[in-house]
Amino acid sequence: MKSAQRTSRPLALAMAAMVGLPLALSGCGSSTAASSTEAVTEISVMDYYNNEPDKSFIGDALTKCGTQLGVTVKRETVPGKSLVSKVLQQSSSKTLPDVLMLDNPDLQQIAATGALAPLADFKVSTENFAEGVLSAGTYKDKVYGLAPTVNTIALFYNKDILAKAGVTPPTTWDELKEASAKLTAGDQYGLAFNANPTYEGTWQFLPVMWSNGGDEKKIDTKETEQALQLWTDLVKSGSVSSSALNWTQADVKDQFLAGKAAMMVNGPWQIPALDKQPTLQYGVVKIPVREAGQTSVAPLGGEVWTVPQTGNKARQAKAAEMVACLNSDENQLAMATARNTIPSKTTLSDKFASDNPKLATFTELIKTARARTGQLGEEWPAQATKIYTAIQSSLTGNASPADALKQAQGQ
Amino acid sequence: MSLATDLPHSKGQTTGGAAKTHGLGTGQPAPRRRTRQRRERLFQWLFLVPAVVYMTLFFGYPVVKNVVMSFQEYTTSTFFTGEAPWVGFANYVTVLSSSLFSTSLLNTVLFTIGSIVGQFVIGLSLAIFFQRKFPLNGILRSLLLLPWLLPLIVSSAVWRWILDKDSGALNRFLGDLGIIDTGIPWLTSTSLALIAVVGVNIWIGIPFNMTILYGGLQEIPDELYEAGSLDGATGWKAFRHITWPMLRPVVSVVLVLGVVYTLKVLDIILGLTNGGPANSTQTIATQSYNLSFHEFKFGEGAALGNVLVIISLVFAVLYLRASRRAVDE
Numbered sequence: 001m002k003s004a005q006r007t008s009r010p011l012a013l014a015m016a017a018m019v020g021l022p023l024a025l026s027g028c029g030s031s032t033a034a035s036s037t038e039a040v041t042e043i044s045v046m047d048y049y050n051n052e053p054d055k056s057f058i059g060d061a062l063t064k065c066g067t068q069l070g071v072t073v074k075r076e077t078v079p080g081k082s083l084v085s086k087v088l089q090q091s092s093s094k095t096l097p098d099v100l101m102l103d104n105p106d107l108q109q110i111a112a113t114g115a116l117a118p119l120a121d122f123k124v125s126t127e128n129f130a131e132g133v134l135s136a137g138t139y140k141d142k143v144y145g146l147a148p149t150v151n152t153i154a155l156f157y158n159k160d161i162l163a164k165a166g167v168t169p170p171t172t173w174d175e176l177k178e179a180s181a182k183l184t185a186g187d188q189y190g191l192a193f194n195a196n197p198t199y200e201g202t203w204q205f206l207p208v209m210w211s212n213g214g215d216e217k218k219i220d221t222k223e224t225e226q227a228l229q230l231w232t233d234l235v236k237s238g239s240v241s242s243s244a245l246n247w248t249q250a251d252v253k254d255q256f257l258a259g260k261a262a263m264m265v266n267g268p269w270q271i272p273a274l275d276k277q278p279t280l281q282y283g284v285v286k287i288p289v290r291e292a293g294q295t296s297v298a299p300l301g302g303e304v305w306t307v308p309q310t311g312n313k314a315r316q317a318k319a320a321e322m323v324a325c326l327n328s329d330e331n332q333l334a335m336a337t338a339r340n341t342i343p344s345k346t347t348l349s350d351k352f353a354s355d356n357p358k359l360a361t362f363t364e365l366i367k368t369a370r371a372r373t374g375q376l377g378e379e380w381p382a383q384a385t386k387i388y389t390a391i392q393s394s395l396t397g398n399a400s401p402a403d404a405l406k407q408a409q410g411q
Numbered sequence: 412m413s414l415a416t417d418l419p420h421s422k423g424q425t426t427g428g429a430a431k432t433h434g435l436g437t438g439q440p441a442p443r444r445r446t447r448q449r450r451e452r453l454f455q456w457l458f459l460v461p462a463v464v465y466m467t468l469f470f471g472y473p474v475v476k477n478v479v480m481s482f483q484e485y486t487t488s489t490f491f492t493g494e495a496p497w498v499g500f501a502n503y504v505t506v507l508s509s510s511l512f513s514t515s516l517l518n519t520v521l522f523t524i525g526s527i528v529g530q531f532v533i534g535l536s537l538a539i540f541f542q543r544k545f546p547l548n549g550i551l552r553s554l555l556l557l558p559w560l561l562p563l564i565v566s567s568a569v570w571r572w573i574l575d576k577d578s579g580a581l582n583r584f585l586g587d588l589g590i591i592d593t594g595i596p597w598l599t600s601t602s603l604a605l606i607a608v609v610g611v612n613i614w615i616g617i618p619f620n621m622t623i624l625y626g627g628l629q630e631i632p633d634e635l636y637e638a639g640s641l642d643g644a645t646g647w648k649a650f651r652h653i654t655w656p657m658l659r660p661v662v663s664v665v666l667v668l669g670v671v672y673t674l675k676v677l678d679i680i681l682g683l684t685n686g687g688p689a690n691s692t693q694t695i696a697t698q699s700y701n702l703s704f705h706e707f708k709f710g711e712g713a714a715l716g717n718v719l720v721i722i723s724l725v726f727a728v729l730y731l732r733a734s735r736r737a738v739d740e
Binding site: 085088089091092109110112113114115187196197198199241242243244245246258260378381382385389392393395396398407411 | 489490493509577684690701707
């Protein structure tokens with residue numbers, strides 16, 4: 001035994017060195033042995049805005065807040081897909097940044113690990129925020145993240161194509177089906193949406209499901225079945241290309257831009273691309289509801305800013321001030337205008353909507369928009385998988401909407 | 412092998428009394444030789460150390476970790492708290508009893524067999540074709556390597572455009588030829604998607620098969636064909652009686668490596684269809700990836716990953732046995 005231990009020690013040391021080396025290299029200054037009186041001069045920030053122009057917009061806001069708080073901002077941007085795995089690595093090596101941005105449906109997973117600090121600990125104000133925004137940032141009754149600006153999806157329509165066909169933007173499902181059918185001709189489809197087997201497909205289905213009273217906790221209900229029937233009918237009748245089963249939201253935008261879809265379900269982040277084509281005249285309306293009188297409920301998108309548990313109270317307090325600064329009225333309006341997103345405080349919506357008429361519909365929707373994780377918490381990924389699985393099996397004709405939902409719920 | 416057979420033989424000798432005197436007589440030089448031998452053995456081992464350390468760190472550790480993980484409830488919290496309760500075989504039970512498992516397993520088998528057969532047959536035909544001497548042979552051969560050089564994520568993005576139902580290049584081409592009226596839903600029909608994905612994977616695997624088999628063909632001495640042609644073995648007969656038997660060792664390498672590579676293909680399927688439509692292109696590899704990195708069920712993902720490792724091991728063992736027999740012969 002003894003000799004075995006002796007020989008294995010160098011190996012263990014070597015392994016420890018190799019494992020520890022990257023940690024030491026990436027440990028960008030979240031030293032744990034600091035008193036709360038220490039003056040904080042630097043704050044590390046991590047987010048996934050790694051593409052222009054968002055990269056600069058967010059960078060400017062961070063620098064501005066940094067100057068205001070008297071700290072330099074050390075920012076790292078990582079690709080969106082690798083953010084969560086990076087955060088998990090950093091939590092196990094205790095090298096989380098001082099301020100961390102998360103996509104709102106991921107907040108639950110990270111908050112559940114205990115890696116985040118409740119914002120109430122630092123007296124960050126949560127007043128005036130839209131209900132959905134707060135619920136997206138809340139895990140087990142505590143607010144961990146705040147989103148300065150948010151977004152959602154609505155129905156874009158090509159004004160010229162609709163005018164030529166004598167169609168007005170639909171408000172109910174029947175009108176939507178009728179309009180889509182009328183607008184389908186040659187290689188032009190009436191409507192484009194995304195129903196791919198990822199969370200994006202689920203996200204685009206949520207408005208029809210929620211507006212009709214569908215429940216994400218239990219999906220084999222009449223309400224959700226009706227919603228899935230609508231999606232299925234649209235594809236089966238040929239008003240929506242069956243390619244929707246494989247499209248991303250960016251593909252949907254390309255179809256709309258190319259005039260191959262008269263209407264599309266999409267979000268305000270596509271507006272810069274649409275505006276680049278001056279010949280394109282488009283309008284935005286709420287996603288239709290089954291019966292007039294129902295409220296169009298849209299899912300809430302956007303990123304929340306959080307304060308990880310780094311163990312350094314002074315830096316954490318500064319980080320919380322940074323989150324508060326990003327969420328000041330002035331910064332919310334500035335970032336929303338620059339990035340075609342919506343301020344998350346309802347007190348700002350009237351002013352914002354009148355200043356930005358293009359975003360008026362989205363601003364209206366945010367007031368009632370729901371967080372994907374509001375009811376499910378960390379169960380969201382599993383349930384979202386069931387929802388897109390059901391959508392796929394119904395849209396391909398593998399099962400009726402009712403059977404597809406029943407199978408998926410039982411999975 | 413020779414050491415093991417010598418041992419009982421020498422033992423047999425020492426059982427007799429005569430052996431003792433024999434041992435005494437030559438007793439002096441034997442220990443010295445033994446220490447020299449031992450030192451030599453030590454050096455031999457020392458040369459192995461870097462390889463062993465490397466293998467342990469980068470292959471052993473992940474494999475062991477993956478096995479351990481599959482018996483734990485490994486969640487996002489584990490990364491922060493380090494706590495992962497043991498759950499026995501629960502992850503395996505969940506994964507294997509899921510209704511998706513049989514679909515994924517069948518798709519994995521179809522995907523692997525389809526890809527391997529296609530890649531191998533086309534790769535071998537091209538390798539034989541390029542054995543002839545003709546102008547531009549070298550340039551054409553290097554052009555055929557292109558699919559191999561492209562990042563998989565780029566290939567899958569390009570193929571996704573080509574195979575698009577409404578505006579894809581393939582459907583336009585077929586349409587212009589008058590073969591089809593409406594677009595074929597290559598990637599969005601449950602009956603076609605797997606075929607399309609296999610087709611793309613074949614395209615990606617051809618260069619590998621062609622290169623290795625071409626190398627194998629170069630090794631076959633020309634004299635054999637000359638002698639064969641005197642006996643009337645040309646064309647198909649030459650292939651059957653000379654090329655194929657001589658190529659067999661290379662063929663087994665290509666096939667086993669091909670199977671192991673294909674079993675774990677991830678990027679192509681994720682890039683083309685994301686496992687859809689309706690799970691018709693979901694394989695064990697993509698399902699394991701989904702479980703771990705989209706649903707954050709790391710334990711279940713690891714369990715499914717291990718199932719894949721076991722399937723690969725079966726082929727590795729088959730390969731080892733086949734190659735050992737070849738050496739014995």
